[in-house]
Amino acid sequence: MRIIQSLEGGSWSGGQQQAFFLAREMARAGHEVLLVCQAGSVLAHRAAEAGLALRTAPFRRELDPATLRVLLGAFRDFRPEVVNVHRAWAHTMWGLVALLQRFRGLIVTRRVLFRPDFNPISLVKYRTRAVRGYIAVSGAVAGRLRSLGIPDRRLCVVHPATDTDRFDPAAAHPRHGPLPVPPGAPLALMVANFHPNKGHLVLLEAFRQAATQWPDLHLALAGTGTDSPRLRGLAAATGAADRVHLLGFREDVPALLAASTFSLNASYEEGLPGTVRESAAMGVPVLAADNDSNRELGRFLPLAFFRTGSADDLARGLLSFRTRSITPTERAALREAAVRSFSVPAMVAATLEAYRTLGPQPA
């Protein structure tokens, strides 16, 4: 099959990772694959290193004539049977290409749960027949697409893959920055950008409640914005600021997980959170909000839950780890469940099956 994988974005994200996995593994399986991504992006750099067929486009804005020219050129040169786009701007621009070229093999992967705005671009791109079908990364995302009027026959759910080689407890994980936690102290870690939907406020309130009852528990927050003055102020209000470590953006998440007793996901909503899957792959237990996507993950991974948005319930959840000892067998079982359910080969096979179900048959 001749397949284009495409998305915009300069930094490394879940979508970039999935597109990279798909392009690399589909090429290894004998398909002709072209990756079309943003010039100068981390993905472009890694794809070039991996020797993948690559074309870059500017992707300066959602409607971008320069990008359209590049995409039209790529389409005419490559003559794909399937174009799989992974983000909003690529959806818009490839939708235009599909309309102009009367192409019926455009497949859109949607990873986020929020409802698209009713702006003119969304109105067209979610209604046009140029999009053959949608791949949702979770049942919750599929439900949201259904609510936009997209019928089941144009929908598939394919869970994203986790990089179980990178997140492997048996591998060496050098730390790139400080983690000032006393040796042997229990550590709870949350990896999430600082955004109201990620639940940092609820977590800090829960930590304030639990801190006195578990005086040696430390909390580390990693992710863009977690070192902001606002969050520093909130951490100070817990009364245990010396045990709250605001790490900011970190590349060495596997090392942070390796140093953690358990990890946290306090989000109000997610597409299908990568941090939960990565923690499981590292054999690190997870205390997660019981939102729809986390409950969906709970069908595959043994997770502990608290009521979404409830600081009291989260505090109880934190304290439940005080008396809980995690055995090596439990850790191994957690990793095995993550590898079994979210491996790259399983995701690639399911995606190819989705192309067959949704897209035109190969010539």
Next chain:
Amino acid sequence: MSVSIPVLYFHRIGAPDPIHLSTPTDLFDRQLAFLHRRGLRSITMTQLLRHVTSDDPISFPAFAVTFDDGFRDNLTEAFPVLRKHGCRAAVFPVGSLVRPDDAPPQVPPRDFNAAHQAARQGDRGDFLSRAEMREMQNSGLVEFHSHGFSHRQVFTGNRLEGAYPDTDAHWGILSAYGQPLPTGSWPVFPRGPGLVNPAWEPDFARIAAAGRDWVAEARGRGRAAVTVPRDWFRIESPPQFERRVRDDLRASREVFADLHPPGPHLVCWPWGASSDDLRRLAREEGYQGALSTAAGPTLPGGDPFRICRYPVKKGDLARFALGIWLRSSPTLARAYGLVRSWGRR
């Protein structure tokens, strides 16, 4: 030269928000900074109304900021940003959701649905109190007008449309029932904004006594229409409906009458919906204007009871700039209004 004035509307600032009616605080800050950098000046509701009624058309680039529902983050998150930029704004709280002055606020704030569900059970910790409104009003930047008293949805028929809690746990369903729903499954029927639809008030006891698994019925119904008997509802007569609407409009006008400068009383239509009858009743109940959620230009000679607004939701500053541009040009705003009304059909 007459200008179309973008009337921005927000719900929450810096709050957790799975249904995306909240704007991050730093983005809100950048949005106001952008407007001021571009030379736009914020105006009051009185100025906006006088512009629309052609009494005193505004000839300089301007914008208005509004907040719906009266969430407490309007004070804790939005107000410091408004003060920083010297930006005027109007908040439209729901009359029945005003927090008693002696009730503690909810910290940390709940998400949108959870806040409304708690309020249905008497806990209005996520909403502003009158003392907090007074504090904001005393700054001279913020005024308060009506967003209706109940902000109810009502059931409008007896056909099964879904089941609670199998659907999005939207607080509109709770408001249609008019009471908290105990654990279990509850049928969801067609519903609409309470001020434009006569209510089909469900007989709660009868539904509970039926003991049916509504989730299973809703999932299993396929395309077949499933209805329950009409006598499971008390259907409002036209006089009862009018009395309820008048009571709601009057009560909410009275709640906020002293929380805005002397002058016109405005209402922001709950759920964005109005009808000819509702607009007539609002006039008769002492309102001089109303804001909707429709898209379109805000020009002299417009309908003061159908002032269009720009829903500012997620997105980056570039998207916001595009939204402002679309609503500042009368021609583009008209065209955009047509596209959006087509999209909503």
